[in-house]
Amino acid sequence: HTAHPKGIGSPETLAALKHVDEEVGRLLESLKTKGLDDEVNVFIASDHGFSTQTGKGGLSQLLVQRGVKKSLASTDAILADGAIYVDKHDDAAIRAIVSVLQTTDWIGAIFTQAEAPGDATGHVPGTFSFDSIYWNHERAGDILVDAMWSDDANAAGWKGTTALQGVAGHGTSSPYDIHNTLIAAGPAIKKTTVNDAPTGNVDIAPTVLHVLGVKNAPPMDGRVLNEILADGPDPKTLKVSRAVEKIELNADGAIYRAEMHRSTVDGHTYLDFTKVTREKR
Secondary structure (H helix, E strand, C coil): CCHHHHCCCCHHHHHHHHHHHHHHHHHHHHHHHCCCCCCCCEEEECCCCCEEECCCCCHHHHHHHCCCCCCCCCCCEEEECCEEEEHHHCHHHHHHHHHHHHCCCCEEEEEECECCCCCCEECCCCCEECHHHCCCCCCCCCEEEEECEEEEECCCCCEEEECCCCCEECCCCCHHHHCCCEEEECCCECCCCCCCCCCCHHHHHHHHHHHHCCCCCCCCCCCCCHHHECCCCCHHHCCEEEEEEEEEEEECCEEEEEEEEEEEECCEEEEEEEEEEEEEC
């Protein structure tokens, strides 16, 4: 919470992190004191990464100003962060909104429903598909909008900015937002090992169940992170394949180019990041 209003690397944020770290240390020390440190496995995960936000424009205001949304209060297009829900799923309205987004310099990658199940590109030209990022659930909107990002550092020296409004946050497909923290320790876990193989929070539940000797439920999408387990393979031996999906579109006199970088390991594919550039013609 502190990083959102105070910023990444601010004294208040560092103090909050220090406090959390001390609480984790107190928990581990208590387990050791009670003789349970050889029986308990501990997993600590963040739900996302973080970026400094440097943007000025808002999505609702943009759509109203460009004439594809009637007013800020109208329900012809309802916005929930980067998700846009279009009234009656009107395809012409969806395409008009996408066109505006593609010609707006602070907008990054754009996602729509796939033309066919499993397609990496969306049914609207110049978009990636919901399927490609596993956002194809029943509550998904008609459009998902990303913001531009950069490797620039903030005043405290922490890299990663996005064109969203605010102080600090997340929610884009920037690598700084996508790449989060997982620390595990205990008798079932390798010691002093760094795992650079692609993983995701969706993998935590299957891994915990595996450690407990419980069979995964069929609907689970994640994989068991065998490479972090004491009896598992060296993470460096995992075969990781990487692929880049590219889109190029002539959008109102400028070339809109988008890339989606993904990695696959053990049959599971992860989104690494997207990147968008624009070039005047």
